[in-house]
Amino acid sequence: MDRPVSIHDIRLLAENIGEAGLERDITVSPADIQVVLSDVDVSVDEPFSVHYEVVRHQETFHVQVDIQGCIHATCARCLAPMDHRVDLHLESDYVPAPSDMTGDLEAQRVTAETGFYDRDIHLGKYICSELVLSLPYIYLCSETCKGMCPRCGANLNEGPCLCAKEVDPRLEVLGSLKTTR
Numbered sequence: 001m002d003r004p005v006s007i008h009d010i011r012l013l014a015e016n017i018g019e020a021g022l023e024r025d026i027t028v029s030p031a032d033i034q035v036v037l038s039d040v041d042v043s044v045d046e047p048f049s050v051h052y053e054v055v056r057h058q059e060t061f062h063v064q065v066d067i068q069g070c071i072h073a074t075c076a077r078c079l080a081p082m083d084h085r086v087d088l089h090l091e092s093d094y095v096p097a098p099s100d101m102t103g104d105l106e107a108q109r110v111t112a113e114t115g116f117y118d119r120d121i122h123l124g125k126y127i128c129s130e131l132v133l134s135l136p137y138i139y140l141c142s143e144t145c146k147g148m149c150p151r152c153g154a155n156l157n158e159g160p161c162l163c164a165k166e167v168d169p170r171l172e173v174l175g176s177l178k179t180t181r
Contacts, residue, residue, distance in 0.1 A: 007032050007033070007128060008125060010026065010127065011122055011123060011124065012054060012120060012123055014061065014121060015119065017054055017056050018056065021053065022052075023052070024052055025049065025050070026052075027048070028048045028049075028050055030044040030047060033047075033048050036128045037071070041073065041074065042071050042072060042139075043072045044069065044071055044072070045070075046069065046070055047069070048067060048068065048069030049067070049069065050066070051065070051066045052065045059095065060095050061093065061094040061117070062093050063090075063121070064089070065090040065123070065126075065127055066088070066089050066090075067086060067087075067090070068087050069085075071086060071135070075139060075140055076140060077140060077141075077145040077147035077148070078148055078155045078156070078157055079155075080141055080155060080157070082141040084139055086131070086135075088131065090127070090130050092115050093114050093115070094114075094115045094121050095114060141157075145157060149161040149163055151163045
């Protein structure tokens, strides 16, 4: 297994990729993934695995990337610790950059399906951006998470809380109608 210094350093030299293509497995350190995520509310304790395959069709390169790992987060509803599994499959074609394109070609990418290259393909930047974009806005331990009691803070997934249920005084009349029937 190859081990680059950083995920950002994953680059493919176009001239070194022949008709047979290229296939690699890389282990990315937890610290490197933590830097990519740049989020203090999540943590990564185990390495991520990255597998990529590159197939050449004349001047176009088709890239398939699989990323797997685990992110530790806190549920946004009940505040319980949870794990979010990352199992991401990416595919993209890289075509030669037009002569008027200069600078960071990955930053000029218009779609996830097509990227540009001059001499090398900055695969690490593509992986980082797609990884971050694939993560949820909020982390939930389950879709049916009941959250916390707003009064006592009890986790409602573990059972009902013991708080007295207050009735809105404007609705007390409706409660008396219910008991008279």
